[in-house]
Amino acid sequence: MMMKMQHIFLRVPGGAYCFRKRVPSDLVDKVSKKVIVVSLKTKTPSKP
Helix, strand or coil, X not given: CCCEECCEEECCCCXXXXXXXXXXXXXXXXXXXXXXXXXXXXXXXXXX
16 A cells, blocks of 8 residues: 655555655766655654
8 A cells, every 4th residue: 555645655564654756867877766765764644
């Protein structure tokens, strides 16, 4: 199950939310990644 909230999604295996952002095509060579994913280290979404 993947729950999308703009650039934040839930990763099922660990159950932790992650931030995911695509790297612009002109920077892919410098960053060596097409997508940057960072764990938010939480299992519950925050409410605004």
